[in-house]
Amino acid sequence: MTDRVSPERRSKIMSRVRTKDTGPEMVVRKLLHRLGYRYRLHRRDLAGCPDIVFSSRRKVIFVHGCFWHAHHCRYGRAPRSRQEYWLPKLRRNRERDAENIARLRALGWDVLTVWQCQTGDKEALGAMLTAFLDGEVIRRAR
Numbered sequence: 001m002t003d004r005v006s007p008e009r010r011s012k013i014m015s016r017v018r019t020k021d022t023g024p025e026m027v028v029r030k031l032l033h034r035l036g037y038r039y040r041l042h043r044r045d046l047a048g049c050p051d052i053v054f055s056s057r058r059k060v061i062f063v064h065g066c067f068w069h070a071h072h073c074r075y076g077r078a079p080r081s082r083q084e085y086w087l088p089k090l091r092r093n094r095e096r097d098a099e100n101i102a103r104l105r106a107l108g109w110d111v112l113t114v115w116q117c118q119t120g121d122k123e124a125l126g127a128m129l130t131a132f133l134d135g136e137v138i139r140r141a142r
């Protein structure tokens with residue numbers, strides 16, 4: 001098979017395939033829908049193009065794959081081979097995530113990162129999403 005796509009481009013494609021419209025993100029979206037929340041997807045005008053956006057609540061959710069975003073969990077470990085390639089790359093991803101979150105917060109957005117490894121336990125995930133989305137409302141009501 002001939003591959004006319006550069007390794008860097010290929011890696012970008014793969015990261016999209018893994019994070020958009022598949023796996024963990026769909027788990028979160030389905031659960032949000034079941035909980036009655038309405039949202040927009042992938043708003044490109046916002047830093048980092050957040051996966052799930054609640055415009056009126058001014059809240060966004062990123063759903064991150066543990067590997068690509070270098071989560072501190074057992075799924076987030078860098079491969080043992082070619083570390084000179086992977087370590088700076090994964091570190092850059094992590095730095096970019098932190099920059100995007102800082103930019104969004106500076107503009108008044110609340111940001112929640114849901115990690116892939118947190119999407120297995122639906123009950124805990126539902127509680128986390130509800131606390132994030134309705135937390136302010138509950139605080140105000142008191």
Ligand SMILES: [Zn+2]
Nearest residue numbers: 066071073117
């Ligand atoms: Zn993780």
